[in-house]
Amino acid sequence: MFRNPPGTLVLASASPRRRELLASLGLDFAVIPSCAEETPLDGELPRAHVLRLSCAKALDVAERKDIGGRWFVGSDTIVVQDGLLLGKPADDKQAHSMLSALQGRRHDVYSGFAVYDRQTGQTLSGAARTGVQFRELTGAEIAGYIATGEPRDKAGAYAIQGLGAYLVRAIEGSYTSVVGLPLSEVVDALLSLGAIQTAS
Numbered sequence: 001m002f003r004n005p006p007g008t009l010v011l012a013s014a015s016p017r018r019r020e021l022l023a024s025l026g027l028d029f030a031v032i033p034s035c036a037e038e039t040p041l042d043g044e045l046p047r048a049h050v051l052r053l054s055c056a057k058a059l060d061v062a063e064r065k066d067i068g069g070r071w072f073v074g075s076d077t078i079v080v081q082d083g084l085l086l087g088k089p090a091d092d093k094q095a096h097s098m099l100s101a102l103q104g105r106r107h108d109v110y111s112g113f114a115v116y117d118r119q120t121g122q123t124l125s126g127a128a129r130t131g132v133q134f135r136e137l138t139g140a141e142i143a144g145y146i147a148t149g150e151p152r153d154k155a156g157a158y159a160i161q162g163l164g165a166y167l168v169r170a171i172e173g174s175y176t177s178v179v180g181l182p183l184s185e186v187v188d189a190l191l192s193l194g195a196i197q198t199a200s
């Protein structure tokens with residue numbers, strides 16, 4: 001569907017979900033995790049947070065001298081409820097408090113992305129907000145879900161693309177954004193920067 005010159009595109013991420021989503025486009029790309037610090041700043045709003053981190057991740061990898069490539073993609077996902085930014089849980093106890101707060105209610109998932117062109121210095125970035133309604137969960141369901149290990153490396157302690165799909169009643173907005181990368185916006189940015197072309 002899409003094509004791009006080999007060796008030019010780099011995904012600055014350790015997330016297997018982001019790799020799978022980008023790979024679904026049929027692109028050639030390298031995967032190099034960033035070392036960017038992910039702590040929210042005091043009073044930072046969700047959209048500003050995911051945009052700042054997406055840019056920081058792309059730049060962190062692009063600025064390494066020994067790395068080839070021209071276009072660098074960074075992304076960040078955060079779950080937001082009652083104004084609180086929920087990242088990846090530090091442990092099972094934190095996963096439990098996140099899922100207890102989310103159950104039976106609606107929250108927002110923000111995913112940001114940034115595409116940095118190392119040759120021109122240009123960056124295109126954006127952020128998507130998706131509303132997610134959870135079903136009500138019993139204490140036993142929350143404990144059982146945590147025991148599967150799935151919540152561990154996921155913002156908000158769940159994975160909509162996994163067993164966590166059963167927690168979700170409805171979503172309003174982009175599904176891929178909840179999984180970790182707003183794919184249609186990323187494609188727009190890659191096309192607009194000339195990083196990828198539509199294959200005929």
Ligand SMILES: Cc1cn([C@H]2C[C@H](O)[C@@H](COP(=O)(O)OP(=O)(O)OP(=O)(O)O)O2)c(=O)[nH]c1=O
Binds near residue numbers: 014016018153154161
């Ligand atoms: C809400 C939700 C999040 N997630 C994941 C996507 C992200 O990998 C993770 C949010 O953490 P991030 O800090 O955005 O990403 P990461 O640390 O996994 O990877 P990197 O910073 O190197 O790119 O949560 C899901 O897989 N499914 C979901 O339903």
